[in-house]
Amino acid sequence: MVKIAAMGDNVVDCYLARGEMYPGGNCLNVAVNVSRFGGQAAYVGAIGRDRAGDLIHAALSSERVDVSRLRRLDGPTAYCLIGHHNADRIFLTFDLGVSMFTPNREDLDFLSGFQATHIGQSSGLDAWIPEIASKSLVSYDFSTRREVEHRYSIGRHCYLASVSGDGLDDKESDAIASELLACGSKWVLVTRGRAGALLRSHSVSCRVAARLVEPVDTLGAGDTFIARTLFGLLKQEAPENILGQAAEAAAATCQHYGAVGHAAAIDLGAITSEILIRARRLQDETA
Template sequence: MFLPKQKLIQTKTDIDVLAVGGIDIDWLLKMQKLPSFDEKLIADYLGQFPGGPVGNFACIASQLGLNVASMCTIGDDQGGNLILKDFQNYNVDVSYVIVDPNITTPFVIVIVDPTGEKAVIIPKFHQNRAFLIQPEAIKRSKFVYMMASDYAHLKEVAVIAHNSGTKLMVDIEPSEILLDGKIYELLPYCDIASFNEQGFECTLGKPFSMDALVELLDYGPEVVLVTRGNKGVVAADHNEIVQVPAYDVPVNDTTGAGDTFNAAFLFGTFCGYNLKKRVEYGTAAAGILIQSVGTRTNLPTVEIIENFIKEQNN
């Protein structure tokens, strides 16, 4: 049974986007190739960077001009302090960030090869899954943005958002899929479903196709997106299907490209842009980001994105 979309109710919605969970510290290494078992290789250490898919999204969306707040739990440790300070540097509201001395702030190991492509190792931090859900924050927000991770947790947030008239954008990647085949139960709550290609195929259990993408609209979302790396982006709403190729730019680090795309796409949604322009905006933002090393070292502004699009179209 599908849920009818509700109009935004008249409450105090002073937060444009509430970014839920999805934070970590990225330990960035550069190597010629990944080692095999029983093999030792030297890596260049590129540094520690505040990261996490939703954390990246929050900083980028705020940089573009949206009023963004984070709802997450961090440890009372060096990693947690880095995340908190970086949010504050990017004017992300941290009123709903909880510091818990009993947990470790998550970290991931990102290995970048000479072409800029990456491999990511994600240690399990089970104690960090259950961040405290704060209904007040959800009700104050026009949009909630989160990963498709623990289904019960996601469903609880989605129901509060739906009942409050708050819209929901969900990012679905293979590393975060703990949905246990429940994607079709989630979609009725979801206004924008954003997959990367691997997430699409893992979640649906079949290869990417236009038909499979369009079929998902029947379950409730207003928009379905699939980012396909250097193959570009495919998007569909109830009026049209849009394909936008990736920009041909020098690639140094693709970490955070999808997060950047999603932030710029949602910014375009707030601006009232049509589907094609939103996808172009997101693709341009990602194309700018991947030319530098580190997810937040080259965050695009609106002016930079618009100039980039003009230059690429000339």
């Protein structure tokens, strides 16, 4: 069985217009999707002792994700206020709460039991990447970060390096993939939203068109694509089949609210009225 751990960011995504919050965050989303695809998944991170933390814990447990290294700390669970424009998500404001944590020796040793560990650039764990790479293969989501120095420092440790390339053309996507492969990454995934995706290694180059659907909410689609790609690579599936399955899974994510579902009534206890007013104003300006 494919075994993948995800370590890093989590959040509750708060949809003001719906009055609902959903578990989310790049690493949490990858862990849930790996489990749904049939893998053995674990999530290593930190949540607060609040209702938002309860939601995250319950959602991960119900999705059969190992939460033995999920710590609960004093302080608020991270949240992000989400707006929408034509079904595309808009990040209005956020608070990282207790989600930025320092892994301990037990956390790092735990990763040795997994084929790969997924980490996102927003998790604040870059300093730990070399040691994590000594424990398991590394999957890293660069998201929209483009600094060459950062690409080199992290890319050389990656089994799978993922890049959010929405807005990039074919030439730009290939250039970024070539740079990461030259750094030492074994595989590079560039997702480009409605323009499809590119998966490359030194010997393989595959593209896939996006599966066109009428989207409800695009939040989490890229994380789903990453999870299915990593899962397929570790299963040694054919790259073209991996991309096709990933495109289908990402399209399915776009057809429900929240990255992984599990809606609950929004908890506004940690969100001040000033933040809510500012967030609603931003939503009105982008509507």
